Amino acid sequence: MLTVAGRKHRERVEEAFAEFHAAAGRALGAADRLREDAVRRQALSMFALWLRRDGLEAARADRGLAGSFAAPALRGVVRASENDRSTALGTWARSGPARLADLVAAHAPGAAGAEGTAWLGQVPFPGAAAQSETGDPALDGIKDFPTLWRIGSGRLAPGPSFPVAVPLLEESHLRVDSRPRTRARAEELVELLLLRLFSAFRPGVLRVDVWDGSQYTLFPGLHPLSRTGLVTAHDPNDLDGLLDQLAERVHRVHSRVLSEGDTSLRDYTERTGKRSEPWQVVVLAGNRAPLPEEQQRRLQRIARSGLTAGIQLVLLDLPVTVAAPVESVRFTADGVRCSMTGEHIAVTPDPLPGRGEVTGACDTIVRAHEGWRSRVRGLAEFLPRDGWMTGNSAAGLQTDIGDDDGSAVELRLDDASPHALIGGPSGSGKTNLLIGMITSLAARYSPSELQFYLLDFKEGVSFAQFAPGQQDKTWLPHAQLIGINVNTDREFGLALLQFLADEMRRRADVAKQQEVTKLEELRRADPEGHWPRIVAIVDEFQFLFAENDALAKRATNLLEDVARRGRSQGIHLVFASQDVSGIEAFWGRPAIFEQFVLRIALPRARRVLATLNEAAQTLPKWHAIVNHESGVKHGNEIARIPDASKDVVHEVQVRAHEQFGAESPRVFDGASSPALGALVADLPAGEPLAVVGQVIDMEGSPAAVRLPDAPGRNVAVFGSGSRDALRVMGGAAAGLARTAPSGARFLLAPLVGDPAGIEQVLGEVETVALADFRARVEELAATVRERAAGSDRSPVFLLVLGADAADPLLERAGTEAFRTVLRFGPEVGVHVVGWWRSATRLKQLLSMSASVDDVGAWIGLDVQGAELAPFASLTSTTWSPRPGRGLFFDRAQHSRPEVVLVPGDAR
Numbered sequence: 001m002l003t004v005a006g007r008k009h010r011e012r013v014e015e016a017f018a019e020f021h022a023a024a025g026r027a028l029g030a031a032d033r034l035r036e037d038a039v040r041r042q043a044l045s046m047f048a049l050w051l052r053r054d055g056l057e058a059a060r061a062d063r064g065l066a067g068s069f070a071a072p073a074l075r076g077v078v079r080a081s082e083n084d085r086s087t088a089l090g091t092w093a094r095s096g097p098a099r100l101a102d103l104v105a106a107h108a109p110g111a112a113g114a115e116g117t118a119w120l121g122q123v124p125f126p127g128a129a130a131q132s133e134t135g136d137p138a139l140d141g142i143k144d145f146p147t148l149w150r151i152g153s154g155r156l157a158p159g160p161s162f163p164v165a166v167p168l169l170e171e172s173h174l175r176v177d178s179r180p181r182t183r184a185r186a187e188e189l190v191e192l193l194l195l196r197l198f199s200a201f202r203p204g205v206l207r208v209d210v211w212d213g214s215q216y217t218l219f220p221g222l223h224p225l226s227r228t229g230l231v232t233a234h235d236p237n238d239l240d241g242l243l244d245q246l247a248e249r250v251h252r253v254h255s256r257v258l259s260e261g262d263t264s265l266r267d268y269t270e271r272t273g274k275r276s277e278p279w280q281v282v283v284l285a286g287n288r289a290p291l292p293e294e295q296q297r298r299l300q301r302i303a304r305s306g307l308t309a310g311i312q313l314v315l316l317d318l319p320v321t322v323a324a325p326v327e328s329v330r331f332t333a334d335g336v337r338c339s340m341t342g343e344h345i346a347v348t349p350d351p352l353p354g355r356g357e358v359t360g361a362c363d364t365i366v367r368a369h370e371g372w373r374s375r376v377r378g379l380a381e382f383l384p385r386d387g388w389m390t391g392n393s394a395a396g397l398q399t400d401i402g403d404d405d406g407s408a409v410e411l412r413l414d415d416a417s418p419h420a421l422i423g424g425p426s427g428s429g430k431t432n433l434l435i436g437m438i439t440s441l442a443a444r445y446s447p448s449e450l451q452f453y454l455l456d457f458k459e460g461v462s463f464a465q466f467a468p469g470q471q472d473k474t475w476l477p478h479a480q481l482i483g484i485n486v487n488t489d490r491e492f493g494l495a496l497l498q499f500l501a502d503e504m505r506r507r508a509d510v511a512k513q514q515e516v517t518k519l520e521e522l523r524r525a526d527p528e529g530h531w532p533r534i535v536a537i538v539d540e541f542q543f544l545f546a547e548n549d550a551l552a553k554r555a556t557n558l559l560e561d562v563a564r565r566g567r568s569q570g571i572h573l574v575f576a577s578q579d580v581s582g583i584e585a586f587w588g589r590p591a592i593f594e595q596f597v598l599r600i601a602l603p604r605a606r607r608v609l610a611t612l613n614e615a616a617q618t619l620p621k622w623h624a625i626v627n628h629e630s631g632v633k634h635g636n637e638i639a640r641i642p643d644a645s646k647d648v649v650h651e652v653q654v655r656a657h658e659q660f661g662a663e664s665p666r667v668f669d670g671a672s673s674p675a676l677g678a679l680v681a682d683l684p685a686g687e688p689l690a691v692v693g694q695v696i697d698m699e700g701s702p703a704a705v706r707l708p709d710a711p712g713r714n715v716a717v718f719g720s721g722s723r724d725a726l727r728v729m730g731g732a733a734a735g736l737a738r739t740a741p742s743g744a745r746f747l748l749a750p751l752v753g754d755p756a757g758i759e760q761v762l763g764e765v766e767t768v769a770l771a772d773f774r775a776r777v778e779e780l781a782a783t784v785r786e787r788a789a790g791s792d793r794s795p796v797f798l799l800v801l802g803a804d805a806a807d808p809l810l811e812r813a814g815t816e817a818f819r820t821v822l823r824f825g826p827e828v829g830v831h832v833v834g835w836w837r838s839a840t841r842l843k844q845l846l847s848m849s850a851s852v853d854d855v856g857a858w859i860g861l862d863v864q865g866a867e868l869a870p871f872a873s874l875t876s877t878t879w880s881p882r883p884g885r886g887l888f889f890d891r892a893q894h895s896r897p898e899v900v901l902v903p904g905d906a907r
């Protein structure tokens with residue numbers, strides 16, 4: 001078909017030839033010879049010009065010019081033109097098409113470049129045996145995937161045809177321009193291209209958004225793909241909505257994925273060996289009219305930065321100029337032209353197979369996609385393939401927490417998202433997620449880069465697997481502290497926060513000396529120093545704030561401090577809870593929860609995400625919304641969470657333990673009593689120390705009362721039950737036996753209970769029977785009076801079990817003697833450590849010539865706080881008895897009583 005310009009040419013050539021023939025008829029006319037000659041030359045050169053400009057093939061194809069080609073006079077011109085053409089194109093025509101075919105074969109393997117339709121629907125299915133990946137990084141969109149995509153064939157006649165392909169996916173955008181009569185063919189070209197794209201990758205690696213300004217029904221054959229979200233048709237009236245999504249994605253990819261120095265998603269994927277986001281192909285179809293200016297500008301921005309973020313635009317009849325690589329396909333009246341092959345090559349687009357075939361292929365793709373989605377990926381697949389425990393945490397911690405259609409979903413703890421809040425109802429998989437997260441982080445970083453402090457307020461023992469056990473002697477060397485069964489010991493949560501606050505301050509001080517402010521800078525300034533990032537994980541942290549009491553207040557203040565300033569010191573909090581909505585300490589203080597930038601919501605979690613973000617309500621089982629943007633909607637990433645099965649977790653632990661397991665973590669188990677032997681093992685000798693239990697702190701230090709020669713240095717134990725009371729008395733005895741100077745005397749009056757264990761730890765001891773108690777106390781009182789005038793201070797310890805049992809036998813004189821011993825004994829080296837079954841009874845004893853001050857230290861066991869208040873000079877003491885716990889107060893060291901653990905049995 002000739003263009004108007006072509007037709008004019010032809011008419012002019014024919015006119016010229018008519019004149020030429022007439023002139024030839026008058027050939028004998030000598031007068032006209034000169035003119036005829038000129039006309040002939042003009043005709044020849046016009047013909048030559050025409051051939052050169054519009055091409056020999058086009059001229060030959062024009063039936064109107066058949067006469068001219070037949071004219072003997074023009075044969076020379078045709079031959080010359082043929083010669084020129086074959087000289088110019090000969091070399092190319094011989095090898096060019098084959099070279100092009102090779103090029104396309106190399107860069108458009110498989111569905112990207114295959115002729116015909118055999119590739120349709122040949123997508124990789126997740127095989128039952130191949131539970132992991134496809135095993136082919138090209139199919140996973142990681143490496144060696146197609147960079148050219150076939151659209152049809154071209155031909156430079158005479159010569160063989162060759163494939164025509166365009167670069168896509170991070171290479172360049174595509175513009176397809178058609179005319180009303182060729183629009184359908186242009187749409188088919190795009191549809192076939194999309195089918196090639198879908199068929200070249202494992203389903204899920206690529207998604208398509210379609211917006212057609214005038215309709216919803218573009219690409220009806222691809223409709224099945226919308227079932228699993230592979231294709232999304234957007235509201236024709238809401239281009240802005242789509243542009244918002246694209247801009248958010250560009251922002252997300254650039255601020256996160258590319259923050260590690262990669263310049264494009266492709267670099268990142270190649271470096272890390274995983275896709276963090278699927279490709280997003282966006283088809284925008286218009287009707288050749290420009291978009292409103294604002295939308296145009298937004299689209300231009302997306303076009304500019306989209307390619308590096310994995311966004312590929314296909315602009316169908318939408319005139320926009322973009323400052324980014326863009327290839328074009330034009331459907332002109334003269335045929336199809338492609339920017340890859342230039343103006344002179346007519347492109348024949350590949351035909352779109354029939355609707356039935358397309359729909360069938362899409363059904364196959366969707367089924368494969370569903371297969372991939374329901375495939376359960378084990379935790380092992382989220383561990384690094386190589387480079388175990390070699391990660392550098394200077395700038396932050398990062399790991400894969402789950403996957404979204406085969407793309408890894410990351411979790412990051414760094415300056416931008418320092419702390420995490422995890423929520424989900426019971427059984428939704430919080431603990432599983434935490435265990436998976438601990439394991440995959442541990443596989444990426446060594447203990448000198450990352451330390452865990454693990455606290456579980458539940459009655460379960462989920463973190464216990466990281467501690468050395470009876471059978472399994474390995475442990476996770478990253479764990480510094482493992483707290484299990486902490487459900488009633490909120491004090492331990494407080495102790496952890498206190499420790500973190502102290503550590504934060506220590507780091508800040510060192511940083512200040514180095515004249516830096518952040519951990520990352522400190523690590524640079526002090527490369528030899530030991531500055532791991534600390535991750536404190538607290539499961540069911542709401543227990544910490546369960547009561548509105550002094551402890552909750554202190555915890556809230558510490559939490560605010562750590563939450564606000566921990567980020568720069570590399571201290572991260574990961575808090576999980578069944579229901580975060582009622583935690584006043586949290587939501588009541590914006591300064592706290594605003595710092596928990598990373599939110600992870602398990603199915604049906606409430607309040608974890610931002611108010612209008614309801615995504616967690618419809619999440620399927622074993623999925624989570626991972627949101628690094630404080631829970632606002634656009635930060636949502638859906639992740640399927642792997643099952644953190646024991647064997648994989650254990651395997652990581654064994655590997656880490658082999659390499660780094662020198663020091664075992666400190667284990668706090670709220671369900672077991674601290675061993676007495678360990679409690680007293682490191683006590684310094686010299687000054688007598690009565691150990692009444694174990695402090696709930698990070699070190700598990702002994703709760704000890706110093707008994708120097710000073711007034712008030714007696715110890716009372718209050719408890720109606722004998723079990724814990726005897727244990728505390730056993731602790732006191734063991735501590736004193738270990739620390740008292742040689743020559744110290746022990747008197748044991750077992751008025752109630754079995755003293756065997758205590759006798760055993762004391763070794764040399766004088767036992768005082770109930771019947772002799774009064775007499776022995778009166779003797780002691782005399783000793784005290786004598787010593788007051790003399791200088792003998794050799795220590796004497798009177799240990800009384802069930803002291804109140806002596807009350808009926810003491811009578812006045814004995815009672816006064818006991819008062820004397822309590823009041824004046826300590827300053828002369830005579831100390832009483834006694835267990836009373838009632839605080840009121842002791843209070844009565846300490847009246848008249850004695851006072852409550854004479855018992856400077858006490859521990860309350862199964863006794864209500866109100867009864868203890870007089871001994872702490874407080875109007876009230878909040879204490880509800882808990883088995884195995886005591887409320888300990890030593891006037892010499894405490895401003896308020898503190899909870900301690902009752903030691904294990906003295907035997």
Ligand SMILES: Nc1ncnc2c1ncn2[C@@H]1O[C@H](COP(=O)(O)OP(=O)(O)OP(=O)(O)O)[C@@H](O)[C@H]1O
Pocket residue numbers: 424425426427428429430431432433458578622623641642643644
């Ligand atoms: N992603 C997952 N894949 C498979 N099984 C899972 C997954 N997450 C959790 N489970 C299983 O579901 C059960 C409950 O999980 P988990 O204990 O982690 O829930 P939870 O939210 O911590 O519950 P609770 O608060 O009651 O302790 C466990 O048996 C666990 O193995």
